[in-house]
Amino acid sequence: MNRTTTLRRFGVSLLFASLVSLLAAPVAASNGAVGLAGASQDNLAVPQWLYLATGGATVGASALLASFVTDRRFIEQVHSWRASVALDDVVRRGLGIVGSALGLALLGFIVYLGVTGPQTPTLNFAIIVTFAGLRAGYTMFTYLVGDTWRAVNPWRTVATVLPNGFVEYPHKLGRWPAVAGILALVWVETAAGVTRQPNLLAVAVAGYSVLTLLGALLVGPEDWFDCADPVSVFLRFYGRVAPIRWNDEDGLSVRLPGMRLVTDDEVTDLADVAVAVVLVWELTFSGFVTTEQGAAAITAVVEAGLPALVVYGVLYLGGFAAFLGLYVLAGHLTVRRIETFETPRALAVRFAPSLLAIAVGYHLAHYFGFFVSLSPMLAGALSSPLSPPANPVVLTLPAWFGALNVVFVLLGHLLAVWVAHSQAYDTFPSRMQAIRSQLPFVVVMIFYTIVSLWLVALPTASPPFL
Amino acid sequence: MSDTRNDGDGLDRHVCERCGDAYPSARLLTLHRGARHPDDLTADEVEAYREAYYDEERELKSFRIRALGVLVLLYFGFLILFILFAS
Numbered sequence: 085m086n087r088t089t090t091l092r093r094f095g096v097s098l099l100f101a102s103l104v105s106l107l108a109a110p111v112a113a114s115n116g117a118v119g120l121a122g123a124s125q126d127n128l129a130v131p132q133w134l135y136l137a138t139g140g141a142t143v144g145a146s147a148l149l150a151s152f153v154t155d156r157r158f159i160e161q162v163h164s165w166r167a168s169v170a171l172d173d174v175v176r177r178g179l180g181i182v183g184s185a186l187g188l189a190l191l192g193f194i195v196y197l198g199v200t201g202p203q204t205p206t207l208n209f210a211i212i213v214t215f216a217g218l219r220a221g222y223t224m225f226t227y228l229v230g231d232t233w234r235a236v237n238p239w240r241t242v243a244t245v246l247p248n249g250f251v252e253y254p255h256k257l258g259r260w261p262a263v264a265g266i267l268a269l270v271w272v273e274t275a276a277g278v279t280r281q282p283n284l285l286a287v288a289v290a291g292y293s294v295l296t297l298l299g300a301l302l303v304g305p306e307d308w309f310d311c312a313d314p315v316s317v318f319l320r321f322y323g324r325v326a327p328i329r330w331n332d333e334d335g336l337s338v339r340l341p342g343m344r345l346v347t348d349d350e351v352t353d354l355a356d357v358a359v360a361v362v363l364v365w366e367l368t369f370s371g372f373v374t375t376e377q378g379a380a381a382i383t384a385v386v387e388a389g390l391p392a393l394v395v396y397g398v399l400y401l402g403g404f405a406a407f408l409g410l411y412v413l414a415g416h417l418t419v420r421r422i423e424t425f426e427t428p429r430a431l432a433v434r435f436a437p438s439l440l441a442i443a444v445g446y447h448l449a450h451y452f453g454f455f456v457s458l459s460p461m462l463a464g465a466l467s468s469p470l471s472p473p474a475n476p477v478v479l480t481l482p483a484w485f486g487a488l489n490v491v492f493v494l495l496g497h498l499l500a501v502w503v504a505h506s507q508a509y510d511t512f513p514s515r516m517q518a519i520r521s522q523l524p525f526v527v528v529m530i531f532y533t534i535v536s537l538w539l540v541a542l543p544t545a546s547p548p549f550l
Numbered sequence: 551m552s553d554t555r556n557d558g559d560g561l562d563r564h565v566c567e568r569c570g571d572a573y574p575s576a577r578l579l580t581l582h583r584g585a586r587h588p589d590d591l592t593a594d595e596v597e598a599y600r601e602a603y604y605d606e607e608r609e610l611k612s613f614r615i616r617a618l619g620v621l622v623l624l625y626f627g628f629l630i631l632f633i634l635f636a637s
Contacts, residue, residue, distance in 0.1 A: 131636075154610055156585060425572045425574060513578050515610060516606055516609050
């Protein structure tokens with residue numbers, strides 16, 4: 085036991101040391117004492133390849149460090165720690181009603197003010213609340229605190245009070261409809277101008293409401309919001325990382341962040357793996373097309389004679405297929421490396437929850453700064469929806485905020501490494517097999533890390549031809 | 551305690567009677583039963599599990615030494631790279 089503790093301590097300190105050195109890398113590190121500030125004006129410049137390699141190596145090294153932890157009991161203790169607070173029935177029902185009312189009011193305001201409000205994106209309630217509020221802030225709340233969408237979801241509220249469930253949901257489709265839906269929504273967000281034109285956004289939200297209600301009434305709200313509705317599936321998968329969850333039996337239950345991913349077998353087939361990959365991919369894609377280098381690459385291909393939408397479409401769907409393919413390939417390699425009767429697909433499903441931890445890191449890296457700088461505007465819009473302010477306030481972020489993005493990407497990956505490690509110990513009886521099985525997946529994770537560290541370090545631009 | 555069958559691919563199936571999981575070798579089944587159903591084991595089986603466990607401990611030890619080597623290499627490698635290229 086004693087040796088494990090020493091090893092653990094050694095591991096943790098090494099991890100911190102590498103994180104700190106990495107932090108110092110991409111930003112200007114001027115760590116001279118205050119009195120010497122004048123003498124150390126020179127910034128430390130690190131070439132980009134070294135910065136990327138350090139990031140990849142941090143993930144690889146932490147996987148190696150995790151492999152030193154071979155004590156099954158300790159691993160189990162970490163992921164099964166929990167505390168519950170009983171929730172009074174009246175309180176629970178009250179919160180449910182407040183949530184439903186809030187959801188309905190927000191939906192109504194978004195559609196109404198999107199059409200009638202000022203058509204400037206920075207002044208319009210619909211744009212501010214949809215993108216700064218729901219896409220950024222509420223999603224963060226969902227994975228950092230707990231998933232409340234079931235109570236807030238306005239379409240569920242409406243669908244449950246109407247007659248529903250006329251046809252059986254075809255369960256062999258799994259969550260593929262939601263995968264297609266998330267891909268479609270992100271496409272609309274990137275290519276259709278809904279982030280700039282409030283009335284277009286209002287029309288899109290109204291159209292989405294009609295489709296959702298038709299679907300939910302046809303197959304019943306439970307199946308629809310569980311498998312087919314992109315927004316619900318998106319938030320639900322993010323919510324699996326969250327520490328807090330409430331259910332009817334034990335009220336509020338609190339777990340360590342990300343540890344539900346190990347114990348709750350909620351990822352069951354390839355469609356669920358695809359949902360997890362899509363969450364990682366959509367952020368990588370929008371990260372890529374909004375950088376100067378990405379924009380330049382797309383411009384070059386379009387100028388060679390291909391239509392812009394085709395280029396975007398091929399990049400979008402092809403990249404998704406490549407990300408998913410890589411993950412399934414890692415499953416194949418694992419099966420070849422060790423003696424087991426597990427199938428490659430079963431292993432891909434097993435290790436897929438760790439992708440959600442990565443997605444959380446990316447989401448924070450992409451949206452945290454955006455959310456913080458727009459939060460006064462969001463607070464203004466929510467407190468007085470009907471009277472837009474004359475001068476919207478936007479916070480200017482200090483330069484070190486850029487370094488936070490690197491930290492978020494890395495923390496997401498480190499959590500993912502630990503989740504994969506725990507999953508491996510849950511799956512394989514032999515500790516050596518548990519270590520060997522993770523290797524191909526860790527290599528894929530290192531690849532993802534390098535790609536997204538590269539993206540967060542590039543200067544941003546607006547995507548061309550859209 | 552194990553039920554050995556052939557699945558046709560040349561690999562024996564060692565199936566756990568308690569939960570139905572199958573493993574390609576008797577050693578893996580022993581490790582599985584020891585880790586997952588420790589209360590079901592007879593004294594002989596506990597002995598077998600202990601042996602398999604310590605056997606693996608040797609393998610793990612050599613892995614740890616190699617992993618530590620890679621970590622040291624990474625650490626000093628990057629230290630040197632930073633000294634050479636970061637300015």
